Amino acid sequence: MAAFRHISDAVAVITLSNPPVNALSSALLQAVHKALGEANEDSAVKAIVLCGDHGKFSAGADIREFGQPSKKRGPGLLLLCDLLEGSKKPVVAAIEGVALGGGLELALGCHYRIAHVQARVGFPEVNLGILPAASGTQRLPRLIGISPALSMITTGKFVPATEALKLGIVDEVVNENTVDKAIQLAKKVIDQPLGSRQLSTLPVQCPPNAEALLDEALVKVKKQFRGALSPQACIEALRAAVRLPYSEGIKKEKELFDFLYNTDQPRAQQYAFFAERKVAKWTLPSGVSWKTASPQPIRTAAVIGLGTMGRGIVTSLAKAQIPVIALEQDEKQLDIGRKAVMSLLHREILKMEQLGQSAAASQLGSVQFSLDYGELRDVDIVIEAVFENMALKKEIFRRLSAVCKPEAFLCTNTSGLNIDEIASVTDKPQMVIGTHFFLPAHTMKLLEVVHGRHTSSTSIYTAMHLAKTLGKIGVLVGNCPLFAGNRLIWQYMQQAIFLIEEGNKLEEIDQALEDFGIGMGPFRMMDLVGLDVLWKIETELGLMGPTLSIETLACQRGSKRYSPLLDILCKKKWFGRKSGQGWYKYEKSEGRNAMSDPWLHNFLSEYRGIHKLKTRFVSQDEVIDRCLYALINEGFKVLEDGIASGPEDIDVIYNNGYGWPKHKGGPMYYASLVGLPVVLSKLEKYYETNPDIPGLKPSGFLKKLVAKGNPPLQEWQSYLGSQSSKL
Incomplete structure (x- = not known):
């Protein structure tokens, strides 16, 4: 897996090789460990260059080993980083392509770093529900300071080589053969002192208000990523770097990693990661010819x-x-x-x-x-x-x-x-x-x-x-009214509107779902999209009720419950944020922030009275259950109808288009995590109470899966049989 070779000028080159991205598998780590030991023991070798094969340094952990507790990324990789730093011979990292996650940790273990101008570096672990677990949270702030390290580690953003040079992550950026330039640098630094190049020995660069900076960051990530634990853990690991010696900080980093690893969130985020890759390997719908099946160039x-x-x-x-x-x-x-x-x-x-x-x-x-x-x-x-x-x-x-x-x-x-x-x-x-x-x-x-x-x-x-x-x-x-994503969200929005008819405040509903982790509550989301847009869709699809006065607006369409509230607001030209008024009020002077509207609350009270709607206390749990299980139930119907090719499609759509929290995997993954029997029993309970809301009637496919013993999500499609697929 790793190649070790001599060159005539006393520089040994160790090449990471694990196609296609030189992922740090257990076998590769062992091979590099062996090659490093040989280079350090060879008296003919005076310096070492660490590079990657196929024009890439390393994209980090081997995703094929995710979920294997015996192969956690921490210990083996950490030991290798320490051995690189402790080498008596200078080690230069030649970064091409990417140095991400564990790949960047390896580079930080080296004494010098050279990057190609098109290379990128970063710590994306936060997006997988974990944190850098092989000294990344301890070495990076010692190199570039606490503030930029905080930004990189908590966001998972990739940093281009030119920015990495400004930050001090790399020592040089080149636009030519990176390995050759690294060899030249390695020859220059032979026999030079390495103390100042060993990051673990350096103090963390931080301003006097570092603790306040970390506290502020913690408040920010709690608000931005509600319920997500990895951003918070990243901040606490950086806090350890500020407060503790390197050796103690490493212990805290491992403790935080182990805590995260034992929650459901890494598995949910790693599922989301793999789901995106599965969706990328899409297949043509049945019945569509494969002849001439290739993309055509788009020049204009x-x-x-x-x-x-x-x-x-x-x-x-x-x-x-x-x-x-x-x-x-x-x-x-x-x-x-x-x-x-x-x-x-x-x-x-x-x-x-x-x-x-x-x-x-x-x-x-x-x-x-x-x-x-x-x-x-x-x-x-x-x-x-x-x-x-x-x-x-x-x-x-x-x-x-x-x-x-x-x-x-x-x-x-x-x-x-x-x-x-x-x-x-x-x-x-x-x-x-x-x-x-x-x-x-x-x-x-x-x-x-x-x-x-x-x-x-x-x-x-x-x-x-x-x-x-x-x-x-x-x-x-596939093609159907509202397609896949909007079919689900329509049921979700309907439940939210029905809940305010039953006496809930829309602010409470938004808050409950945002506390769950949804990026934006249903009413704030509707205002952002534009109530007029939703209204036009309802009209085009024949979902609108009769256009009558407020006193005679029907709340039933046959045996089905119907809410005319969207119609009422749009008739008043209250279209949401763009018009300054929708479910909320928006003042330009307030930065278009959603503000409670007393008039609307009074109107809703009058509206309930006119239509003799019974109001009752609805708990936060019921708000979440009604909205999310109606959405999930429609997801099973989408699968049953063959509109999506699998539950992963729905989850990728919701993770990337509807603000679903990735640390919960996606709505279908969440259903599998909660347990399909639980989802079914909740839907049955709410449908029994609200028989006029078809969205709460459990899907036949959901019932079938429960009857089959609650199989894992990956097996759901095998139980669909020969339904008429739209894909």
Whole structure:
């Protein structure tokens, strides 16, 4: 696994080799340990270079060994880091590609570090529910100071080589053969004192207010990552570095690692990690031909509609260096859209410049603004991003069918309208596909790719490849009202609205779900998305009730419960944050923070009285159960209908598009963790109490899985049988 060789100038090169990313498996650690010992014992060797094979240093722990308690990353790797640092001969790390997690810990154990200009370093362990467990939390703050170490370790962000040089993580950045430059440096430092290069012997660089800085960081991560333990543990490990000698800090680091390892969170986050990789290995839907199944190049693109979503999509394409034509319906809307897009692009340029990227503006694709559909005749892909109105979308696709070249891909950003109906107005339905972006489109990682009945394999491959090009996670789903993600969230939002009808305060509901770990409670989320957007979707899908006065608004549609509250707010033009009023009030002077609205509370009281709705005390547990189990129940129905290819698809969608806390794995993983019999019994209990809410009626697939003995999540799909799959 590790190669040890001499070169004529008394420098030994030890190469990490475990394709494709030189993950630090137990076997590789043992091989490096052996090679290091041989190099130190060889009198002909005066210095050592540690590098990685295949243009990569190391991406850290071997993910194939996750979940194997006997192979924890701590002890073996820590010993190797200490041996590197304790070497009497200078050791230089030659960092190419990435040095992440344990890979960076190895590099910190070396006396010197050289990085290629395109290399990146970082400690992503926090995203896997753990912390750097081989001295990372103790050596890094001794090298670069407590404040930047705090930022790196608690966020898991990757740091480009140029920034690493500024921080002091690496000693030199090169734009040529990194190993050769490391050998040159190694020869220069032969016989030089190494005391100041041994990080464990150095004091932590910290300001006088270090404790206050850590306290403030702890408050911040508790608020930002509600319930997630790893960010808090990272801070406590850094606190140990400030307070304790290195040897004691290492003990605290291990203690914190062991604590985290024995909770459910690392397994949930590692499941989420693997789920994303499984989703990336998607397969074509049954019945779709594999012939000519390969992605086509996207050299030029167009976006129709420059509302909030369209602006973000334009920015995403430009960031991926794809030239874009941005189209609007009139000069006024075009001018508003142009200013908004240029503002977003300016922010992206500033971000790139802060990361040391020169000529940042030249790294963006060009954006051309137009009112003329004729400008789209030669583009490779068009993404329609107008509001949710089927008639409007069909009119646009008729025009695109007439204007665009035959091989152009026609995408719709609809949140849940029928892809087949949109495609029906074109003469090339095989080129039509759904590309459901999430707000804000230029930063959100998720892209829900929706295939229709006639969508070709080439269109699917191209859309999924586009997601990767844009730096997003593409999840392929089938065509049905609201698709996969929004089908689940609709049930969740409905339960939240029903709960306020039953007497709960919307602030209490938001708080309960945010305390669970959801990024944003349902009412704050609806206000952010825009109540008008939700209203239009309800209208298009026929989910609205009769439009009557407040005194006669029906709360039942046949045998089904229905809430007209969204209709009432939108009729008042209360659309959420963008209008300054929705479920909450928003004042510009308050930074658009959600503020309680006394008028709405009074209105709800009057509304309950008019409709003779019984109010009762609803516990926080019931709020969480009703909202989350209704969402999960719909997830089982999505699987049963064949809209998603597996529970991992749903979890990846929710982890990356809906603010589900990754330390809980995803809604379907959470159901498996709680236990399917528990989920079923809770749903049965709430459905018995609320027989007019179909979303609480347990899914047939959930019942089947419980009857089969609560099998593990990985086996669920095997129990579906031969249902009619949309995938």
